Amino acid sequence: xxxxxxxxxxxxxxxxxxxxVVAQAVxxxxxxxxxxxxxxxxxxxxxxxxxxxVRCAADGTLTELLPGGFDARTAVHEYGGGDWWVRDGxxxxxxxADQRLYRVAGGEPEPLTPEPASxxxxxxxxxxxxxxxxVLVAVREQHTRDNVRNEIVRLAADRPxxxxxxxxxxxxxxxxxFSPDGRLLAWVSWDHPSMPWDxxxxxxxxxxxxxxxxxxxxxxxxxxxxxxxxxxxxLFLSDRTGWWNLYRWxxxxxxTPVVVLDAxxxxxxxxxxxxxxxxxxxxxxxxxxxxxxxxxxAVATPDGAVTVPDLPFTAxxxxxxxxxxxxxxxxxxxxxxxxxxxVTAEGEVRTVRPPRKLPFDPAYVSAPEAISFPSGxxxxxxxxxxxANPEFxxxxxxxxxxIVLIHGGPTSQAAPVLSxxxxxxxxxxxxxxxxxxxxxxxxxxxxxxQLRGQWGVADVADCRAAARWLAEQGRVDERKLLIRxxxxxxxxxxxxxxxxxxxxxxxxxxxxxxxxxALARDTHKFESRYLDGLIGPYPEARKxxxxxxxxxxxxxxxxxxxVLQGAEDAVVPxxxxxxxxxxxxxxxxxxxxxxxxxxxxxxxxxxxxxxALGAELGFYSQILGFPLPPEEDxxxxxxxxx
Numbered sequence: 001x002x003x004x005x006x007x008x009x010x011x012x013x014x015x016x017x018x019x020x021v022v023a024q025a026v027x028x029x030x031x032x033x034x035x036x037x038x039x040x041x042x043x044x045x046x047x048x049x050x051x052x053x054v055r056c057a058a059d060g061t062l063t064e065l066l067p068g069g070f071d072a073r074t075a076v077h078e079y080g081g082g083d084w085w086v087r088d089g090x091x092x093x094x095x096x097a098d099q100r101l102y103r104v105a106g107g108e109p110e111p112l113t114p115e116p117a118s119x120x121x122x123x124x125x126x127x128x129x130x131x132x133x134x135v136l137v138a139v140r141e142q143h144t145r146d147n148v149r150n151e152i153v154r155l156a157a158d159r160p161x162x163x164x165x166x167x168x169x170x171x172x173x174x175x176x177x178f179s180p181d182g183r184l185l186a187w188v189s190w191d192h193p194s195m196p197w198d199x200x201x202x203x204x205x206x207x208x209x210x211x212x213x214x215x216x217x218x219x220x221x222x223x224x225x226x227x228x229x230x231x232x233x234x235l236f237l238s239d240r241t242g243w244w245n246l247y248r249w250x251x252x253x254x255x256t257p258v259v260v261l262d263a264x265x266x267x268x269x270x271x272x273x274x275x276x277x278x279x280x281x282x283x284x285x286x287x288x289x290x291x292x293x294x295x296x297x298a299v300a301t302p303d304g305a306v307t308v309p310d311l312p313f314t315a316x317x318x319x320x321x322x323x324x325x326x327x328x329x330x331x332x333x334x335x336x337x338x339x340x341x342x343v344t345a346e347g348e349v350r351t352v353r354p355p356r357k358l359p360f361d362p363a364y365v366s367a368p369e370a371i372s373f374p375s376g377x378x379x380x381x382x383x384x385x386x387x388a389n390p391e392f393x394x395x396x397x398x399x400x401x402x403i404v405l406i407h408g409g410p411t412s413q414a415a416p417v418l419s420x421x422x423x424x425x426x427x428x429x430x431x432x433x434x435x436x437x438x439x440x441x442x443x444x445x446x447x448x449x450q451l452r453g454q455w456g457v458a459d460v461a462d463c464r465a466a467a468r469w470l471a472e473q474g475r476v477d478e479r480k481l482l483i484r485x486x487x488x489x490x491x492x493x494x495x496x497x498x499x500x501x502x503x504x505x506x507x508x509x510x511x512x513x514x515x516x517x518a519l520a521r522d523t524h525k526f527e528s529r530y531l532d533g534l535i536g537p538y539p540e541a542r543k544x545x546x547x548x549x550x551x552x553x554x555x556x557x558x559x560x561x562x563v564l565q566g567a568e569d570a571v572v573p574x575x576x577x578x579x580x581x582x583x584x585x586x587x588x589x590x591x592x593x594x595x596x597x598x599x600x601x602x603x604x605x606x607x608x609x610x611x612a613l614g615a616e617l618g619f620y621s622q623i624l625g626f627p628l629p630p631e632e633d634x635x636x637x638x639x640x641x642x
Contacts, residue, residue, distance in 0.1 A: 004393050009400045009429035009480075010626035012392040015360035016427045018613040018634060021420045022046075022606045028353065030273065031330055031340045033322035034086045038352050039065070040330075040340050041072055041084065049604025053084060053091060056340075056352055070109055071096035074125040074272075076141045076150075077172075077526040078571050078601065081271025082126030092127055092136065092157070099123040101138065103158065112160055118143065126272040128177050129157055137166065137176040137185065139272065148525040152176045152187055166205075172196070172526070174272055179228050183207055184251075186215075186226040186234055193529035193537070196269035197222050197411055197441070197448065202236055204251075215249045216240075222445075224266045229279050237266040237276070242445045246277060246287065246300070259300045263291040268411045268441050278321040284345050286327045288316035290442035293370040293381055294416055297329070299345045309347025312336075315417035328352070332417035334367045355418075363390040366426035368416045368434070375465035378450065378458070381436040381443065382466050383414050385422055386475065387429045394429060401624055402476035404463050404504070405434045406485030406492045410451060410534070413442045424613060428629075431476050437462035437492075455488075455534035456495045456516075456548035463496055467503055479505070480624055484616070486510035487572060487601065494550035494580060497559050506560040506623040508616050511572045511601060514580035516545040524570055554583040560590035560639055562619040564612050566599030590642045592619060611635055 022045055029051060031040040036058035041051045050071035055063045066072060074080045074094035084093035090105045092112070099116070101124040102109040116122035120143070127138035136157040142149045150172050153163035167173055170189035174196070177186045185207055190200040201217035216238055217223040224237040224244065233250040235258065244266025246259040259265065265276050265287050277287035283302035288295055295315045298308045313331035315338070322328045325345050332338035332355065340353035358365075366388035372381050387400045394400060403425055407414050414434035425432050436442065437459040439451025451458050463483060471478035483504045485493045490512015497507045513519050520531050520538040536544050546552050561584060565577040574595060584591040594615055596608045603609050618636025621628050628634070 003391075005391060006395055007392050007429075008626040009387065009394045009398065009477075010620060010624060011629060012387075012389050012427065012429045013629040013632075014389060014424075014427035015364060016420055016423045017632060018424070018610045020359070021424050021613060022609045023356070028330055028338055028340055030083070031318045031320075031328055031352075032086050033320055033328040034089065037089075038322075038328050038340060038342075039086050039091065040353060043604065045604060045606035045609060048598075050096070051083065053093065054353075065091055065104055066093075067108065069097070070102070074123055075099055075120065076123045076125040076139060076272060077270075078524045079271050079526070080125065082139070082273025085127050085129070085273075087129050088133070090157075092129075094124045101127075101155075110160075112155060112157075113163060114160070116142075118145075126174055126176065130178050131180060131182040133157060137178070139173055139176065150525075152185075170201075174269065175224075175226050177226050177228060179232060179234075180230055181232065186228070186236075188217075188223060188226065193532035195411070195530055195533065196224070197239075198533065200224070202226055204234065204249075213251075216247065216255055222266070224269055225274060225276060227277070227279065230281060235277070235279060235285070239266065239445045246285065258285065258304075259287065259306065261289060261291075261306070262444070263289040264442050264444065265289045268409070270409070270412065275318050275320050276316075278319045278327045280321055280327075280345060281324055284325075286319060286321075286343075286345055288319055288329075290413070293383065293414070293436065293442065295442075297331075297343065309343075309345075311343070311347055311349065315415045334416055334418055335362065335365060337418050337420075361390065364388055364423070364427050365418065366423060366432075370416070371433075371466075371469075373465055373469040375438075375458075375462045378438060378462075380438055380462035380465060381440070383416055383434040383436075384470065384475075385426050385432040385434070387426050387431055388423075389427045389429065392429065399474070399477040399480075400429055400431045401480035401482060401620075402431045402433060402467055402470060404467050404481065404483040405432055406437070406459070406463060406483065406489030407434065407440070408485070408487035408489050409441075410437070410439045410455060410459055410488040410492070411441060411448065412488075413440045421613075428617070430482075431470070433466050433470060435463050435466050452533055453536060455531075456491070459492045460496045460499075463492060464503060478503070482506055482508075482620060482623075484508035484510070485512065487512060490572070491516075491550070494561075495548070497561060498550040498553035498556050500556045500558065502559060504559055506562075506620065508562045508564065508619065509577070509580075510564045510603075510612075511566055511569050511577065512563075513572055514549065514576045515551045516549045517542065518579070519572070519576065520545060522573060522575075527571065551579055551583060554580075554587060554589075557584060557587070557589055560619070560623050560642060561592075562616060562637065562639075563591070563593045564603075564615070565593070565595050566601060566603065566608075567595050567597045568599060569601045571601040585640065588641045590639050592637045592639045594637060 152167035339355040368383035614634030
């Protein structure tokens with residue numbers, strides 16, 4: 001029996017170091033089949049956070065497709081997605097540095113689009129190649145001095161050309177997809193103030209006649225992911241029943257349901273190019289669906305029956321058909337990081353890109369427990385991770401501190417997949433709860449819309465309720481409750497701390513919102529009207545914006561705050577962090593601030609991730625009074641006015 005050391009929670013030595021977390025940040029962003037090969041994108045912090053494309057041939061040979069200086073990442077909607085696509089050995093991709101569209105077919109990448117009028121002014125994403133192979137369509141986001149215009153354009157697939165505008169007018173467009181015979185084009189569009197999970201429209205155009213047909217969508221219906229079948233019918237996702245389920249349409253026919261479940265096949269379209277289902281040639285459809293906080297794969301047969309293969313995956317993405325009865329997908333579980341797999345409809349699995357083998361005993365891994373808990377008259381959800389370290393235990397009679405983790409969005413969700421960024425804390429003796437507060441996805445449209453007009457109220461209440469409920473269950477120390485979040489989660493963190501009755505001892509805000517009014521005036525096009533639904537139209541609801549802004553309640557702050565911010569963040573600009581930091585400094589309240597050069601919305605560079613983790617651990621050690629493990633060389637941060 002191994003000797004177990006007694007040490008304060010938070011101070012436990014762990015193999016899950018900051019360097020290991022950085023290594024995990026080499027992650028797969030998307031995967032696509034190409035004949036017998038599979039291509040995927042790898043984000044590499046050690047290379048400045050760039051995305052490399054890797055091809056795995058049928059014999060397992062790996063080839064890196066992009067030379068140094070190229071980064072397959074688009075800035076459309078600022079969040080990107082649909083950065084690249086592949087066919088017959090050719091890859092088309094948007095390059096991060098100039099946002100031009102490139103083609104690579106075994107040699108050097110060749111630009112297909114002209115130099116924009118202003119640097120990075122023309123951005124491309126979410127493309128599709130015509131069945132004939134000579135042209136392609138893509139979303140173009142064009143930035144001029146006075147305007148941002150989103151359109152669908154057509155251009156040559158194999159040589160430089162001037163893009164031809166096919167679809168213009170809607171505020172946003174996505175998912176342009178050619179029919180198998182190339183005669184029809186489907187796409188999704190929406191207009192301010194809607195977001196793509198609110199109201200979208202699916203349109204099909206006859207490219208010969210120019211006639212448009214509205215297939216689905218409109219007020220109160222979110223339509224996503226149009227995908228053609230070989231027989232000329234069109235599949236798509238719609239939440240018309242309250243859940244993103246699967247439907248079919250064909251020219252001259254009515255829309256009919258294909259898969260209807262109390263589960264979410266779709267996910268919110270923060271990024272372009274998502275793929276949650278894949279039709280197979282024999283009529284079966286392989287799809288992923290969220291239910292009860294967990295994701296998984298299922299198969300629908302042509303007669304409507306749904307089967308669930310026995311698979312270990314609890315988080316799935318990039319589901320794309322590959323051959324007669326197989327799909328390529330990204331998938332992970334509480335025990336393994338995401339990898340790339342080939343999976344048959346019968347549930348046979350072949351690993352294409354294996355998840356990284358953990359360099360430590362699985363006994364260190366804290367598995368998530370799905371929880372539901374009361375929050376006033378409502379119910380919220382979360383994933384609870386208890387401390388896990390086979391070498392250590394806390395002092396007798398003590399309970400662990402709790403980190404309340406708040407996902408971004410806020411239209412997003414906590415995913416039950418192995419994250420060393422979570423295990424970094426649990427192996428040190430922290431408990432973590434990843435909260436699916438009202439407004440999160442994966443629980444249906446009704447749950448998602450409970451945050452409408454209530455951002456800064458319902459989310460804060462649910463995070464407080466999660467901490468309170470776990471303390472009442474005797475699982476965490478009610479005196480050592482911490483809260484952290486990034487982006488929208490950073491706003492919830494600040495809003496929770498900006499209350500005199502806050503239960504939290506301290507918080508960490510990563511690029512969060514401090515001044516809602518400033519954000520409404522100074523953010524990018526994609527989210528420029530997002531707050532209309534979360535708070536109210538601006539400026540009509542200005543009083544609510546001011547009231548809900550953490551900056552308006554600096555006088556109620558009494559807990560230490562750590563703020564981490566990227567200097568090039570276009571989603572939540574640095575002035576948001578600087579406003580709250582300066583306000584707390586003026587009141588001589590405990591605060592620490594780190595600004596990271598070269599980082600955007602979310603940290604991608606190895607040195608940033610490592611420094612941010614060290615700063616946060618050191619911050620909590622100063623607040624809660626536990627010693628840092630001496631064997632770890634982490635750069636901490638000084639807390640002003642502590």
